[in-house]
Amino acid sequence: MNSGTDRKLTTILCADVAGYSRLMNKDEGETLSRLKAAREIFSDFITRYNGRIVNMTGDGLVCEFSSVVNAVQCAVEVQNRINEDNLSLSPADQMLYRIGINLGDVLIEGDDIFGEGVNVAARLEALAPVGGICISGSVFDQVKNKLPKHFEFLGNKTVKNIADPVPVYSLMLTEMPDVYKNATDSDLSSEDASQEETEDDRKIRGYVKRQAAFNRRATAFGAITLLLFIINMATSPDYWWFLWPAAGFAVSLIIQGIMIFRGPHHGKEWEERKINELKARGYKPRP
Incomplete structure (x- = not known):
């Protein structure tokens, strides 16, 4: 374990449950059980794609990958699996994730990572559609010719506490294009929605x-x-x-x-x- 502080370039994946507060308010026991099951799915795929879980706090998760392609492939696999598991549930009962991925320079302290690279990934996660994935321009440059996926450019977004606008791309989950259409931001509690709003x-x-x-x-x-x-x-x-x-x-x-x-x-x-x-x-x- 590195007890000092160092830097490195890495791919950061941030994930968060959409409407988690609403789900916990509705049924704490069931929500916690499903959260644990979702974490197992994340853990399995992260291990499969040679990633590392940095931390799991509440309903959120931060992990890193040495390979940008592996990070995006892992995110796609996870979302397709979780979205498929929720198809049989009503929109109000679905536990779906948002995922943001960024390639950036980070500070290393022990087993944890910090810095703007992590913050950008977190902002991308908040911009992602329910059940979907948003990636930064640095990630897109690395995977655009390596993965047979459709990427939609959403523009250069000004996000909180980040000096320069961030080029943002949405990744289409072509295997299940309609899975998260029923789950919209209107299903979220006002607390969750306010946390996910951008500065603009x-x-x-x-x-x-x-x-x-x-x-x-x-x-x-x-x-x-x-x-x-x-x-x-x-x-x-x-x-x-x-x-x-x-x-x-x-x-x-x-x-x-x-x-x-x-x-x-x-x-x-x-x-x-x-x-x-x-x-x-x-x-x-x-x-």
Whole structure:
């Protein structure tokens, strides 16, 4: 065992149960039993493909492979096996995994590994479809001509705590293409869904909430203004005093609207997002 700290290039596979909190809340005993069975499946295939389990924490698993091809083949075998075992269950009862794979440099401390290489694999796992696999661009470069699989480029994704956008590919499980269509993110608990959102997802969700709050505020101001108009007409029709509070409401709404609706369309974040979109499309500037 290496008691010091060293570095190496390795292939990291991260896996996690989709909707684990919901399943535990429904039936703790049954969920734990099925989790143990799934771990045995992982362990068997990881050993078969010469991998090593780094740790198993809760419903998650981290392992490493010296071969990128072996890591992807192992992930495919595991997902097909687990997905097939869940076919007879209703979508609400299925225990399906997400898997993310990255090739990266890691820190070694004892039997554990740390660093950005591991963090990227964890972010890819969160981006993967239920029952599916996402891989980084570094993994894709190594396996694209070695495995007869279909890879779909999902774009350069900005993920939490990673400085540069990560090229992300989804690997199609061609043996069972429809297996995880019934299990969607709507089946997950709000706790799991919030943990699996990317930084961009959270920003978009916040922007939509601000828009919704603005719309509710505008509706309330409109109703108050109408009520004041009715009272004004009934009590003093010769003096339109209701226009003063209505003007105050209007100015407040205009300021709030400018602050909300200009946000996502301007500034550095918008520019960086557009640059990443153009790069993902292979855009080439004119000479």
